[in-house]
Amino acid sequence: MIYKKDANFPYPILTNTSNSYDNCSFILDINLEENTNEYIFEINYDITSPFIEKLLQNGQATLILIIQSKDNKFFNLEYGQKTKSISKSRISLSKRTTIQLFIQSNEEINFKNNYDLSSFYEEFKDEIYVPKNSILGFSNSVVFDGSTNKPLELFEKKVNPNLKSDVKIELGSETIIINYKNESLQFTDLPRSSTFNNPYVYMGLQKALYRFIVNNSEDHECVDLEEIEPPNDGLDFKLYNLMRKKKISELNIENIDEVIYSISDKMLEKYTAAVRGLYSNGN
Template identity: 70%
Template sequence: MIYKKDANFPYPLLTNTSTSYESSNFILDVNLHENSYNYRFEISYEIDSQFVNKLIENEQAQLVLVIQSKDNKFFYIKPEDKYIEIQKSRISISNRTTIQLHLQSKAEINFKDNDDLSYFYSQFKEDIVVLRNSILGFSNVVIFEGSSTKPLELFEKKVNPDIKSDIKIELGSETIIIHYKNEQLQFNDSPMSNTLNNPYIYMGLQKALYRFIVNNSDDGEQVDLEQIDAPTDNLDLKFYNLMKKKMINELSIDNIDEVIYSISDKILEKYAGAVRGLSLNGN
């Protein structure tokens, strides 16, 4: 479970609001990345108590990452772990996901040597014994309110009867603009209008990623996202952040379609499903 308020325990607990410790910082920071198959939770934490850190170092206590979303999941974390990677088939992430780090005893713990406790416990700390598998502390709560980098939010749609083709894809300063010669090409009379426009979205992504390569590579062939600085062009910067979030390390002429698959949540598969559904309904 996630502890969002102080809980009552019959022994000292390490939390950011606890008065049991002289210095009670237990601070968690998490960054969430994903690709088509996995979630990666990049983790950093800070614990002020030397006593608690020694328990972790001596493997008398363990760190447990709690992820609360559509369901609750628990993952054991080693002190040296910088991230954990979880298959999407194993966990469901909703628009609001809550994460907390717990500290759990792996053996019976005597607090007699805990010099980090507040003065209140000084006279009887040798009598404090915590049983195995007991919670010793919990961090702050980290909340994710859904992804801030959604590829379809990169697009604008406009009707322009003066263009010399059915559609025209323009790369703007911050968005990809799809110009339509007429409204019929947008499928506005269909409840699946957005999905039926996915081939145009795909074309826009191809064009924007190709320009990203041209703008950010020396050879016009490939970009190592781990080596380049964040782009100054606003649209390129959005793609840079999106690809980093999706754990993509390299973009090249040869892998553009693979990158689109990773960042766009199977837009062509959804398009095919929509067309198939219309065909079946028509029959």
């Protein structure tokens, strides 16, 4: 099964939201490729608990990849394994698919030397024994929608000389469309043209995130991303995945710019550097 929220366990569990561990997390990101016969999952994860990491390294625990589509599929991963190829005859991504990583114990584990736990466990952690084949932690979940036509594309650029403005942002069913009145507005004659388009990208994200709030909340002001189901709208679905990967739990009218900063990899900072570089080269 997939855990979307913290479940009750009789011992400490490593998750991204649990209070059992101090300043520890278990973050998962998945990239998907495919060929004729296989789905190829590129698995990137970050476990910041040295105790758990050592258990995996020593073979006392195992990483398990869970793929939930029509049913649940479980695949063991070797320590350090970052790619998993799975035959298309074994799984189907034609429907919405959720992926998560579990950490499972291979033997009975004592938490006496687990110095990553919160202070609550300090006086009795040496009495904590976790049985073999128990879950020690689980990551965030990553959702794919096999029905999208453009699963990796968030933005489209088009030229429309009939525009009544220089630039027009439209929200399509799966992408944010930036329409330009003429091609020169895209800075295509400059070496870093894509970076010079970042202000338009920023505008598009603002508009798309505002619509996300309207589509996915009753008050049109705030969305609790940990409570809602993944949206059915293709563009909203992509934005939902992007925000959840960055551990954003809430989107509201007031924090849209903060969310853009978190999901856009210093977009405006790169734009500023490109402009300054152009100025320096001109001099």
